[in-house]
Amino acid sequence: MTREAARTTDGPASIVALEQLFPAGKRLLDDDLILRIVPWSIRIWTIILAPAWLRDGMFWFFEKLTPGVWALFPCRKRYIQEKAEDAVSHRIRAVVNLGAGLDTLVFRSQVLASLPAWEVDQPVNVAAKRKGLERALGKWPDRVTQVAVDFDHEDLSQKLRNAGYEGNEPTLFVLEAVTQYLTEDGIASTFDFLSKAPTGSRLLFTYVKQSFLDGDDIGDLKMIYKSTVQKGIWHFGLNPETVADFLAPFGWEVVAHESSEEIAARYIPATGRTIRTMPIEPVVYAVKR
Template sequence: MGNAAARTAVGPMVIVAVDQYEEVPLVRDKLAYRLLPAGVKLMASVSRIPLVRRWMINATEKQAPGLWASMLCRKRYIDDQLRDAVKSGVEAVVILGAGLDTRAYRLPWLNGLPVYEVDLPENISRKRAVLQRLYGKIPDHVTLVPIDFETEDLQEVLTAHGHRADTKTVFVWEAVTQYLTEGAARRTFDYLSTAAIGSRLMFTYVRKDFLDGASLFGGEAMYREYVVKRRLWRFGMEPDQVAGFLSEYGWCLADHIGPREFADRYLKRRGRDLTASEVERSVCAEKA
């Protein structure tokens, strides 16, 4: 299961890399293409042709309506929230399930902060090799932290890599929770409950009614692939229960958005004829 989840790290970066050819990218990320595996780069590079790019988007939308816009919008949303968190005085960044994420290297407001990128050992090894190729070493402000979220203690592992529990921290947990069991997700929230006052948390989740098959929101193919066939997506939340869930762990819901807010904040303003999916939603919370 861990290896299967690890392999899903490439897909979102392909979408970000392709989006760089749009007149106004939703996420400006010149590193995305460079982090892709060699075989995938060709596919991303030919998307500079508008007809090819449109074909790629349409093919993705046919299989998973709203997925293309959702991946871009959630990244832009978390970037914006990170900037606000830095302005508020956070002292460190922990990215849980970092995959091939580039925030530590492309966002100028993170340059002066220690960033801990936490992920499965397979993904960390891949990230280390890519960073060595790009920069010749791991940038000084970045610490790569390998972990198996199902079996290892997050607090012990982060502490061993230099993160202090009393540091006001912004935690980013993007597109990870659905791959965990409820037990593993709650163990992570147990750790997050110990975060310093003033810390921030940005995470995404898949709706529980989608995982249960009760409401598929047009994502029947995605449901069959990720829930039924591959059994990769296991943990979900109900939107009206998120605030209560967070309060159990000492966090206050600050923002909770989905396709409507993504359209208003990002898509319409840039003239993008895309619609985000209701299957996944994004959350920002503050440690009370």
């Protein structure tokens, strides 16, 4: 995973932070913690854009520039939280968030609060997350362990073992907005690690549609395509119809597989907002057999 990929963690966090400027009933995701852990470069914008007319102006500009990106992140995070909490009802005993960035899942969910968790990411992101959380909470929570790793070049399994993760109980694994940044070697090593997960473990991961990476289905996302695919930042994609076949050799079976449009349709109507989502990143929920 490249240095450029590591820098992308601030983008989703900034959108989720700005989403908190909407009134409670209008938000796509409630996340009180995110405003307190993002860097000052993002926090200052939440102050500047606090007036509703400025907030709405920024939203309009963002939608014109990158259609659907704003709704993608909060809707997806809300969906992932719901599925993660469902996993707990299936006797999950630990959480491993691969590529955690500034995501607050294991902190904001009361259902996950009793579980030990490991957050894995590149060293620069691990350091930024710790700085923000300690500033917000006073100290880093003992139940959450950070693990610094390069997915493309280091042994994920060994890194987690060294950090105290034994891997002998059903675990929830989360890979949100990670797979597209990995090389073939990174994908192979990551899913080889996941193939050894205990039976009953759960997996939540997102992927970019291969048709977008191939340039066949760009639509009005030309700016996104140029800044990710053409610059060599996104590498890996899947065709929706082949996801089950991709997972099967690793011992995983699809439980739910929803497009970003289907996920957005769960949450947007209740807000009364006229907003769409970027249609290129589905979410897969799977169980280890």
